[in-house]
Amino acid sequence: MYKWNEFLTRRADFTPEQFSEYWTNVHAPLVMSVPGVRKHAIRYVQQHNTGLVPEGVPAAPYDGVVEVWFESMETFQAIADSENWDAALKDVDNFADTSKTVVLITTEEVVYEQ
Known part of the structure; x- marks a missing residue:
């Protein structure tokens, strides 16, 4: 299992509330x-x-973190190849400062779970 973690910073002209509302x-x-x-x-x-x-x-x-879980890098690529993906990517510019966006792809090692 993989997880896409994307760390977002709001645009300078957005308040935290406006950022969250748009997102x-x-x-x-x-x-x-x-x-x-x-x-x-x-x-x-x-x-x-x-x-x-x-x-x-x-x-x-x-200002926020996106998490998307997927089974493999191939299934993530299938998402990225999907219709409307480019529009979703471009929309991030409408509320986030993408020059400050960073991505971390991880796998989980569960140490404790109740």
Whole structure:
């Protein structure tokens, strides 16, 4: 199992609330219109920054994190090759500063689960 983690920073002209509203109500439906997402993604999650940070720990410089679970790099490529994928990618420019976006593809090693 693989996970696509994309760290997003809002555009300078967006408040945190505007960023979250657009990401949830405009961008997410566009992503879900990509046929490959419904067919190949196992899970799609948006994590919105709460602004809460434990004392003594530096805050991450991101406004949100996207997580997409998929079985293999081939299934991720099937998503990327799907209709509407380019439109979903281009839409990120409408709410995020893509010059600050970073991606981390991971596999999970579960250490503890209840």
